[in-house]
Amino acid sequence: MSNWLGLAGSGLVILSAIMMLALAFLRRKSHPVFRDIPAFTRLRQAVGLVVEDGSRLHVSLGRGSLTTPQSASALAGLALLRRLADLTSAGDQPPIATSGDAPLAILSQDTLQAASKFSDRTTSDPVGGRLTGLTPFSYAAGAIPAIRDEKVSANVLMGNFGVEVGLLTDAVERENSFVVAGSDNLTAQAVIYASAQEPLVGEEIFAAGAYVDSGSLHSASLTVRDILRWLVVATILAGALLTLAGIL
Amino acid sequence: MAGCCHHPGGGIAHIGRYPVNPRRLPSLNAVVSTAFAIASGLIVLAGYFIVQTANGQASLWTNLRLTLLNWAIILAGFAVFIGILNLFQVHFKKIQKKQKGALYSLLLILSLVVTFLLGLVKPGQMEIIFTTVQLPVEASLMAMLAVTLTYASIRLLRRRLNLLSVIFLVTAVLILLGTAPLPFLGTIPGLSDWVRPFLTQVMAAAGARGILLGVALGTLTTGIRILFGADRPYGGNK
Numbered sequence: 240m241s242n243w244l245g246l247a248g249s250g251l252v253i254l255s256a257i258m259m260l261a262l263a264f265l266r267r268k269s270h271p272v273f274r275d276i277p278a279f280t281r282l283r284q285a286v287g288l289v290v291e292d293g294s295r296l297h298v299s300l301g302r303g304s305l306t307t308p309q310s311a312s313a314l315a316g317l318a319l320l321r322r323l324a325d326l327t328s329a330g331d332q333p334p335i336a337t338s339g340d341a342p343l344a345i346l347s348q349d350t351l352q353a354a355s356k357f358s359d360r361t362t363s364d365p366v367g368g369r370l371t372g373l374t375p376f377s378y379a380a381g382a383i384p385a386i387r388d389e390k391v392s393a394n395v396l397m398g399n400f401g402v403e404v405g406l407l408t409d410a411v412e413r414e415n416s417f418v419v420a421g422s423d424n425l426t427a428q429a430v431i432y433a434s435a436q437e438p439l440v441g442e443e444i445f446a447a448g449a450y451v452d453s454g455s456l457h458s459a460s461l462t463v464r465d466i467l468r469w470l471v472v473a474t475i476l477a478g479a480l481l482t483l484a485g486i487l
Numbered sequence: 488m489a490g491c492c493h494h495p496g497g498g499i500a501h502i503g504r505y506p507v508n509p510r511r512l513p514s515l516n517a518v519v520s521t522a523f524a525i526a527s528g529l530i531v532l533a534g535y536f537i538v539q540t541a542n543g544q545a546s547l548w549t550n551l552r553l554t555l556l557n558w559a560i561i562l563a564g565f566a567v568f569i570g571i572l573n574l575f576q577v578h579f580k581k582i583q584k585k586q587k588g589a590l591y592s593l594l595l596i597l598s599l600v601v602t603f604l605l606g607l608v609k610p611g612q613m614e615i616i617f618t619t620v621q622l623p624v625e626a627s628l629m630a631m632l633a634v635t636l637t638y639a640s641i642r643l644l645r646r647r648l649n650l651l652s653v654i655f656l657v658t659a660v661l662i663l664l665g666t667a668p669l670p671f672l673g674t675i676p677g678l679s680d681w682v683r684p685f686l687t688q689v690m691a692a693a694g695a696r697g698i699l700l701g702v703a704l705g706t707l708t709t710g711i712r713i714l715f716g717a718d719r720p721y722g723g724n725k
Binding site: 242245246248251252255256259260305308311312314317318321341342344345348350365366368369370371373374375376377379380381388402405406408409425430432433434436440441442444445446448454460463464467468 | 532535536537538539556559560562563566567568569570571573574576577580586587588591621624625628629631632635636638639640642643646655659695697698699700701702704705706707708709710711712713714715717718720721
């Protein structure tokens with residue numbers, strides 16, 4: 240049984256990989272059009288404002304450990320951080336990245352340094368990527384001063400959070416700055432929906448790269464995800480119908 | 488870098504006739520780290536799919552996967568130490584520059600040093616710090632969060648007046664009324680035994696499964712992008 244499951248799993252991964260490569264190759268020169276997600280439109284505007292008024296961008300990557308499945312949202316956040324660091328490279332100040340997991344903090348610092356190296360920015364912040372705490376609330380308590388005291392005008396909260404994300408969105412609200420927030424955690428999603436200006440619902444956090452022009456593979460992965468979603472829907476419906484008919 | 492030369496005046500590298508910014512060329516470090524990361528990712532992935540050999544023993548891929556994951560856990564442990572140094576550096580800089588909140592940074596560093604020393608001198612007593620300081624502080628933050636979320640829910644309609652927000656708030660109120668017994672009234676008939684279970688076990692569970700399936704697909708495509716080396720959160724250069 241486990242071998243069959245392994246075969247099915249590997250088939251799904253290989254199929255997805257082939258589809259992603261094929262779509263990325265076919266669309267390498269075209270610009271795919273996706274449905275409008277207001278959060279990403281406003282994020283682009285906010286990034287433009289960050290560059291214009293010389294303020295800072297703050298990206299919080301949550302506390303998803305890299306050795307757990309929760310790391311995917313943090314990795315998506317890191318890809319977005321890289322792109323946003325590139326987009327704000329003309330600004331006066333480099334972005335800040337906060338996280339609640341030590342390896343994630345190291346990777347965020349590395350990402351910021353790489354972005355700084357590849358841009359024309361002359362200065363880089365040696366402590367731009369920060370570990371603010373190792374427990375949920377200490378992480379939130381440590382990230383709040385970054386939102387409040389460091390001339391931040393736009394915040395991106397993207398990663399694995401818990402209910403503590405409510406403290407971050409509240410701090411942003413008090414500073415009257417912009418926030419786009421999303422998480423792979425269901426509880427955090429409910430909190431974000433109630434408290435953030437621009438919430439990302441469901442898997443929209445994984446679409447961020449495609450919406451900020453991170454490359455053709457990001458756009459292709461978004462299309463592949465849509466195809467797979469329809470396949471899942473068809474499988475569920477077929478399963479339900481077969482069960483109803485007494486075949487399964 | 489074959490065919491590469493430096494411009495006599497400006498120090499700009501050229502490949503053939505074309506000027507190239509040397510900072511944008513991938514370094515050897517980036518190439519090696521990318522190759523290692525992709526190879527490790529593929530081995531771990533294969534270890535999940537090829538679990539057993541024909542005679543029922545753990546496959547070579549599974550053993551390699553476990554070894555690589557053990558290495559990752561050890562590295563993650565060491566990363567915590569680096570993370571603590573980063574925390575120290577951030578707050579020390581804040582104190583040095585006398586920035587806003589420097590007093591809190593000083594308090595944090597003092598607490599860090601005291602906890603560290605106590606851990607060295609009396610490792611068995613470390614639990615006291617967690618139960619007398621960390622837990623009450625986190626519990627009070629949780630209590631603050633309850634107020635914050637209530638306030639945020641009230642502001643939700645002002646911020647985003649649409650059908651989804653109305654459904655969100657009505658559902659939240661129904662769940663609250665159906666969960667918490669009211670003074671003098673107790674539980675509300677119909678709400679506690681029918682509406683709340685229907686909302687939580689049917690509507691919310693169905694929605695949550697849909698969202699989790701979407702998250703799983705997002706996780707899959709993010710992983711594939713990293714395996715392709717399109718997203719490289721390691722080694723820096725891209």
